[in-house]
Amino acid sequence: MIPAAPLPMQPDTVPAPVPAVAAGAPRWQRLWREAVRDPRELLALLGLDAAAAGISDAAAAQFPLRVPRGFVARMRAGHLDDPLLRQVLPVDAEERIVSGFGLDAVGDGAAKKADGVIQKYRGRALLVATGSCAVHCRYCFRRHFPYAEETAARDGWREAVAAIAADPDIDEVILSGGDPLSLATPKLAELTALLADVPQLKRLRIHSRLPVVLPERVDAGLLQWLSALPWPVAFVIHANHANEFDASVDAALAALRGTGAQLLNQAVLLRGVNDSVDALAALSERSFAAGVLPYYLHQLDRVEGVAHFEVPDDEARALHAALAARLSGYLVPKLVREVQGDTGKRPL
Ligand code: SF4
Numbered sequence: 001m002i003p004a005a006p007l008p009m010q011p012d013t014v015p016a017p018v019p020a021v022a023a024g025a026p027r028w029q030r031l032w033r034e035a036v037r038d039p040r041e042l043l044a045l046l047g048l049d050a051a052a053a054g055i056s057d058a059a060a061a062q063f064p065l066r067v068p069r070g071f072v073a074r075m076r077a078g079h080l081d082d083p084l085l086r087q088v089l090p091v092d093a094e095e096r097i098v099s100g101f102g103l104d105a106v107g108d109g110a111a112k113k114a115d116g117v118i119q120k121y122r123g124r125a126l127l128v129a130t131g132s133c134a135v136h137c138r139y140c141f142r143r144h145f146p147y148a149e150e151t152a153a154r155d156g157w158r159e160a161v162a163a164i165a166a167d168p169d170i171d172e173v174i175l176s177g178g179d180p181l182s183l184a185t186p187k188l189a190e191l192t193a194l195l196a197d198v199p200q201l202k203r204l205r206i207h208s209r210l211p212v213v214l215p216e217r218v219d220a221g222l223l224q225w226l227s228a229l230p231w232p233v234a235f236v237i238h239a240n241h242a243n244e245f246d247a248s249v250d251a252a253l254a255a256l257r258g259t260g261a262q263l264l265n266q267a268v269l270l271r272g273v274n275d276s277v278d279a280l281a282a283l284s285e286r287s288f289a290a291g292v293l294p295y296y297l298h299q300l301d302r303v304e305g306v307a308h309f310e311v312p313d314d315e316a317r318a319l320h321a322a323l324a325a326r327l328s329g330y331l332v333p334k335l336v337r338e339v340q341g342d343t344g345k346r347p348l
Contacts, residue, residue, distance in 0.1 A: 028216040059094035066136040068214045083241040083273040093308035103144040105303040107340030114163035116152025124172045127152045129180040135213040141301035161194045171202040181210040185221040209238040215252035226259040233261040242286035264295035270309045277322040284331040294333035
């Protein structure tokens with residue numbers, strides 16, 4: 001049972017606003033600005049009755065709705081239980097306080113190495129490149145993250161890059177956020193130009209949901225930047241359901257593959273979104289058809305406001321075993337959980 005109690009408002013943790021779009025800005029930035037931000041508009045677009053949807057204005061105030069219109073177009077009209085809609089609609093269940101769900105579910109604060117730099121595992125450092133995202137996922141484990149203070153870009157990346165350069169054990173940098181591709185390409189190029197002077201770096205990893213939720217972000221400038229990077233690149237997309245893919249996403253992913261990047265998918269196991277063998281198998285098969293290898297299936301990080309998405313561990317293990325019995329091994333992602341203080345993701 002989940003005891004009902006109001007979710008505390010934390011306006012200081014709301015992610016950074018979308019920047020203004022300059023004249024002549026890339027198309028993806030205009031599409032970003034045109035994202036749906038009003039839950040009632042979203043429901044109206046899908047022909048759904050807002051009064052029956054359990055919308056929470058308090059949850060929307062704490063973590064606003066944001067969803068690109070192209071992603072909305074992949075939702076099924078008339079279905080309140082649509083797996084894509086469930087990922088973005090602020091609902092009453094987010095207001096419940098549940099024991100064991102906190103503000104920093106995975107120990108980001110304890111793993112801080114410098115402003116905007118998090119190191120949890122040997123050899124890898126994560127850069128919080130920005131607090132902005134094109135979509136706001138209700139299950140996000142960083143929905144309470146203090147982006148205003150913890151963004152690596154703040155001083156022209158200098159402190160963050162210096163912290164990485166000073167540690168000879170770090171040979172892989174992970175661009176995360178927020179969504180790093182929400183930064184304009186010249187800003188990304190500014191960062192990687194500085195990182196290129198760090199001799200111990202061997203790999204770059206990019207975690208981004210943008211190729212799926214706003215595939216127009218994969219434009220000529222981005223591809224040129226990626227192609228010119230001096231390291232092998234692992235590009236981790238975050239898709240949770242097969243319906244998130246369409247022809248525009250396939251084209252974006254094919255273009256990313258064309259830069260030589262290795263594409264991987266990391267999904268979160270979510271109640272009401274992908275908590276069935278059929279949904280997980282379809283996700284793996286659809287990812288692979290788009291040239292993306294299933295990598296991780298994450299148990300939910302226990303952050304306040306997301307408890308209604310949780311699938312118990314026993315059920316998660318049973319789903320994973322059934323998936324392994326159905327699919328070829330390379331289509332079966334590792335089922336893992338992040339535990340503060342561990343030396344890597346913990347297999348379930
Ligand atoms: S794109 Fe990633 S960081 Fe942004 S809201 Fe979704 S899960 Fe969180």
